[in-house]
Amino acid sequence: MIRVLLADDQSMVLAGLHTILSAEPDIGVVGQARDGRMAVELARELTPDVILMDIRMPIVDGLAAARELAGSASKVVMLTTFDLDEYVYEALRAGAAGFLVKDIPDDQLVAAVRAVAAGDTLLAPSVTRRLIEAYVRRPPAAAMPSGAAELTARELEVWRLVGAGLSNTEIAARLYLGEATVKTHVSRVLAKLGARDRVQLVVLAYESGVV
Structure with missing residues (x-):
């Protein structure tokens, strides 16, 4: 069973995600959070396999929450809207395992959750490449990393x-x-x-x- 935590400040989004994922026999929604602080607390308490986290939330936003959870056993996937969010690059740097647009088709959402739980990445699909191209603020070229x-x-x-x-x-x-x-x-x-x-x-x- 893939254990999933949902974090979004919009009730309709939470309800929709819960309905889609709970219908799958191998996926269980173990908790829901309405802000980033609650998401971090629930993640530490419940240790879900996957966290679907909205980037924009009150109290503590999804980006800060992802930073707090970096290095934990849970894989954080950011939820974003193509038109609004400008923090995709920062989310990846914060340790997110990838990101999804909120209007993703149901079957692709389910497949993405399974892929992340299995240790795969969400960086291959064309939608992700478009998001990277649109939002990455390329920093000045730095020294090559060690190794x-x-x-x-x-x-x-x-x-x-x-x-x-x-x-x-x-x-x-x-x-x-x-x-x-x-x-x-x-x-x-x-x-x-x-x-x-x-x-x-x-x-x-x-x-x-x-x-």
Whole structure:
């Protein structure tokens, strides 16, 4: 059973998410929060597998709440609206496992929750690439992260494509490699850069000017 915590200050959004997810036999909603402070408290009490967190909430916003929960066992997925939110990049830097737009189709929402619970990332879909392109405020190119000098030419190329939002399947097609080989390269890049997950690889790619 995938245990999910919902955090949003809009009752209709909470009700909709609860209805969609509770209908799945392998997903259970263990709690609901109306602000970021309550979300952090419930997350620490209930230790859910996945937290769907609205970026904009009262008392403590979703971004600050995600920072507080960084490093915990729970995977935080930010809920955003394409037209309004300007904090996607900051959310990824805060440790979020990805983000979803609120009008995502029901089946895609369910699939996303399952994917995050399994340790996958939400950075591959085209909608995510559009959000990154729209909202990332690219900082000035900084020094390469520690360990970057150890990357092979192929690993650097794979890192650049991960940073551009490509999935393993897309990278394999682009470089004429097998998916298993791409997964191995990604694992090595993660290890050499000391990144906690694929999301952080994207952040590091933007911060260092690789993308």
